[in-house]
Each structure stands twice: as C-alpha cells, then as structure tokens.
Amino acid sequence: MKLKICGMKYPGNIQQTAQLQPDYLGFIFYQKSARYCTAEIPKLPQTIEKVGVFVNASLDDILAKIKQYDLQLVQLHGAETPEFCLLLKYLNIRIIKAFAVGDYFDFDDILPYEEVCDYFLFDTKGKKPGGNGIAFNWQLLDHYPSQKPFFLSGGIGLTEIEKIKTLKIPVYAIDVNSKFESGPGLKNIQSLQKIQL
Ligand SMILES: O=C(O)c1ccccc1N[C@@H]1O[C@H](COP(=O)(O)O)[C@@H](O)[C@H]1O
Secondary structure, three states, rough: OEEOOOOOOOOOHHHHOOOOOOEEEEOOOOOOOOOOOOOOOOOOOOOEEEEEOOOOOOHHHHHHHHHOOOEEHHHHHOOOOOHHHHHHOOOOOOEEEEEEEOOOHHHHHHHHHOOOOEEEEEOOOOOOOOOOOOOOHHHHHHOOOOHHHOOOOOOOHHHHHHHOOOOOOOOOEEEOOOHEEEEOOOHHOOOOHHOOO
8 A cells, every 4th residue: 555645835844744655645726735745845755646636626727736846746725627727738747636424325426537646545524625534434435447547535543444454345545634743734753764565
C-alpha cells in the first residue's frame, strides 16, 4: 500500500516529511483551506510525486500551478466534470478524481470518470470539501465495481491505518492529513514516523 501525505505548507516541514519517503506529497491549492499552499516547495527526492489538490479550479489556474510547482498529478476534489477531466487528460495531466462518501454511495457516479482519470480517491462527505478529519464507513467500498486503483482518505490516523490493513478491499494508497498535524498544514513528524504499512 502506498502513502500520500497531504496538506503540506511549510518548507522546513516539507523537507522533514520528505525524509520519511512517502510515495506522494499533497499541496492544497484551494484558497479557503487553512492548508492553502503558497510556499516555495523545496527540491524533493525524485521518488516522491507532487500532487496539487484543487476544488473546482479553472483550467488556467491548474495549469499555472502545475508549471509553478512542477506537479506530477492533480487531485480534483470538487464537482469537476468528466469533460473537464478529459481536457486535462488531453494535456497529459495525470488525475486523481476525489469523491465524497456519505452514509450511502452510488458507484454509478464514478462510471463516467473511468476513462478520463488515473486514480479514484474516496474521502468523507463533510462540511468542507476536504480535510474534515472524519472517516467514513469503508464497508461501502466492499462493492467497489472498478479495476482502477483508489486512494482512501478521510480522518485516517494510526488506529485507522491498522484497521485498513485488515480490510479485504484493494486500497492502492492511503492519504493522511489532519490526523498527523500539530496545526493546519504543519505535519507532526514524530507521529508520521509511526506509520507502518
Ligand atoms: O485538507 C484540506 O484542507 C483540503 C481542502 C480542500 C480539499 C481537500 C483537502 N484535503 C484533502 O482531504 C482529504 C482528507 O483529509 P483528512 O484526513 O480528513 O484531514 C485528504 O485527501 C486531503 O487531500
């Protein structure tokens, strides 16, 4: 199982987190988030892929951030349409399409995205578009109908990681965020060091 650490904001903290060699580091480009990233991202080891997280951003905005930060993937965490994803795909941009999961989830919703994104991500439906710090009922994924690899996110801490390891669902990567913070965007390195996948 791969690891994405999301919501990075402070250069020194980014460098310390990178030393833990996660597979992905995520940077939030959603202005209303307390984790909104305006930092200069330090040079990272090539094994770490930089993911820009966007919520209903314009194509121009996404392209500008990809260029400015040399992002390898975009995570679309809003109501982006399959047509919008297709536009990005034509530009050779790799896409993680996020879906908010409530008490119920209709997997028909992911079908139009099957051909136009590289990964799915399932996060908890909450008051905010992301970073709510709450887990959803993962058993809803028992009937996952797709072969596409997916990220699991939403309130994942050390206890949740241990539970995820026992699940039968094919989790490609876990995405951790607020449960490993000392403050918004400031990751707690000691807690992150305890992650064992
Ligand atoms: O973290 C944010 O502030 C955020 C804002 C807007 C979109 C996505 C955001 N974060 C993503 O939310 C999930 C779950 O985070 P948490 O563990 O529940 O805090 C994660 O995928 C982040 O990428």
